[in-house]
Amino acid sequence: MANTPFNIMIVGQAGRLQFEAVLFAASLRHYAPSFTGRLYVAEPQPGANWEKDPSIHNKAVLETLRDLKAEILPFQSHAFGQSYPYGNKIEALLAMPAGEPFVFFDTDTLITGPIDQVPFDFARPSASLRREGTWPKPTLYGPDMTEIWRALYDRFGLNFDSSLDLNQPKNYWQRYLYFNAGYFYGTCPHVFGTRFLSYATSIRDDLPRALVGQSLDPWLDQIALPLVVHSLGGGRNTLPHGYLDGVTSCHYRNFPLLYARESDAVVTALETVARPNKIKKVLKLYEPMKRMIYQGRGAKVRAMFDRNNLPRKEQALRNRIKSAGYWLR
Structure with missing residues (x-):
């Protein structure tokens, strides 16, 4: 649990994210000096899905990241890229070492405490509960929130009813498993990433009828994420409250x-x-x-x-x- 070694991944690329990556790495080294895992800065590579080269060329940034013991992790954007850069966090998982527990953080995060002492249960993955009811937005004439979420669970053969928080009223957004994708974790980035990629592209390319009229941009990652977490045996509140988005990190x-x-x-x-x-x-x-x-x-x-x-x-x-x-x- 708390002593399980794990790696951390953030995404860095040209522009704002490269500077946020420096700040993240500096905060990790300052506030978690005993962290022994690897810190990966996943870097999308130029290709057909990018209009401009997204990789980091700023020498001062690269030198500082090296000094902070961050490893640049190149990856290719096959499914997403310029059209949906939030997909970076999905495709980059497949470039990480397989079979090693991981925590992904959005780059606009600070580590503010000993992250290596957080009691992660990697076999029960979860993600950030610091969110608002941003998706879906049911229309007056339906389908309602239950029908929209049920359609997604049915698409992937998942048990919808077991994902519900029955303490919350029907068609209130907190009844349904919904995360901010600012952090998530699991036992293997390849298993997690393969499923995340499969679910996200299926939703995008073959939209369930109940989702017609619902926006997927920028919400696609947050639509697919709870399905991935649930399918891998995780859920809400598998991590004691107060660590992430609390005393040890801030998104x-x-x-x-x-x-x-x-x-x-x-x-x-x-x-x-x-x-x-x-x-x-x-x-x-x-x-x-x-x-x-x-x-x-x-x-x-x-x-x-x-x-x-x-x-x-x-x-x-x-x-x-x-x-x-x-x-x-």
């Missing part, structure tokens, strides 16, 4: 949201790992990090909100930050 999504809503401990963690000169010189190459972390815009956003009385919906946070002219991505 901040972007810096205005981090400064607006996250705890003082997360802000301290961000600014601690961003402070060393060798990290600062790299992160300042990315304008949103330069302005938010180093030029004080983050502190201005933070002063706008009471963390004990935040808007219930994330969109309200975004709108207030944008209205103040502080939104950066």
Whole structure:
């Protein structure tokens, strides 16, 4: 459980993600110094599914990642790519070492505690429960939420009823197994990734009738993910509460949201790992990090909100930050 060795994978590529990868790696090394697994920065390679070369060419970024003992993991985009970059997390799993437990994190995540001490049960995979009811959006005339989710479980021969949280009312989104894809884990990235790829492409290429009119972009990974987790014997709450999306990690999504809503401990963690000169010189190459972390815009956003009385919906946070002219991505 807690002492099972495991690897970590994030996705890094040209643009924003390469700088987030540096910040993730720096936070891992600072707050989990005893982590002995391998840190992979999965890097999509140029090919027919990319309009531009997505790989990392910034020498300062590559050198810093090496210094932080991150391994670049090249992979090919056969099913997704430019049209659906969220598919990177699916296809990259197949480039990892088979048969070794893994945890995937979205790159816009900070490690804030000893991740190697988290009591993962890799045989019962799970994913992030820090989410809102973003999908599906049933129409007035149906099908309803139950019918939509049941159609997906039926497509892949899965037991729908056993996935339900019967403490939640019918057609309320939390009754159904639904995750944010900001992290997920399992015993073998090849087993997990093969099934994830199969389910996601099946939904995309042969849409179940009940899903007609439902948006798949950007939700496809989060539609397929609970089906994968359920099919592999996992589910919600297989990990004790309070570790991931808690004391050991924070999926901040972007810096205005981090400064607006996250705890003082997360802000301290961000600014601690961003402070060393060798990290600062790299992160300042990315304008949103330069302005938010180093030029004080983050502190201005933070002063706008009471963390004990935040808007219930994330969109309200975004709108207030944008209205103040502080939104950066």
